[in-house]
Amino acid sequence: MRVRLGLFTLISFVAFLVAFGVASFVVDPENLGLRIGLYVVALVAVIATILLGVFTLVLPLFGRTGVSAAQLGSAVTAGRTAFARVRQARATGARLNNGSAYAVTLVVAATDLPAYTVSDTVRIAQSDGALVGRGEIITVVRLATDRPQVVAIKGPNSTPQDAAVPNDAPVWPGQ
Numbered sequence: 001m002r003v004r005l006g007l008f009t010l011i012s013f014v015a016f017l018v019a020f021g022v023a024s025f026v027v028d029p030e031n032l033g034l035r036i037g038l039y040v041v042a043l044v045a046v047i048a049t050i051l052l053g054v055f056t057l058v059l060p061l062f063g064r065t066g067v068s069a070a071q072l073g074s075a076v077t078a079g080r081t082a083f084a085r086v087r088q089a090r091a092t093g094a095r096l097n098n099g100s101a102y103a104v105t106l107v108v109a110a111t112d113l114p115a116y117t118v119s120d121t122v123r124i125a126q127s128d129g130a131l132v133g134r135g136e137i138i139t140v141v142r143l144a145t146d147r148p149q150v151v152a153i154k155g156p157n158s159t160p161q162d163a164a165v166p167n168d169a170p171v172w173p174g175q
Helices: 002-026 032-062 069-077
Strands: 081-096 099-109 116-125 137-142 150-154
Touching (some): 002 032, 069 137, 069 150, 116 137, 116 150
Antiparallel strands (some): 081 099, 099 116, 137 150
């Protein structure tokens, strides 16, 4: 999502540069209608650039958003649900849908592959408790089989804290 927003920001900035450049340097100064039209296009493009740029920079603070229920359900039915130990947690200050976002380092005890360490931003519902980064155990789902990113589905208040999760594990290859 962030890459797409960045790409759209770049495209809108290029549209602004082209429209402003053509209106300023190519169009005959006496053709007022075309110049005003191109300046309006440039204005709309610069507004889009600013808005998209702000969302591109701010979006990671909210954790993994836009995960559809079907995608989450297919990951759960595929058996990619696991317990994860929180090694580090820092609140990002972002809140979305009654949940707080945390930048975390997790040791994920996956059932289909060896335990691994991942750094990600996860959202924990307010009713599931807060993360302080002192070994809490949360329930996560790995969305894809070939990528380490996870979505937290249960916080420390809803997850058994005596689950067998190692304290340390190697980092996911390539991360």
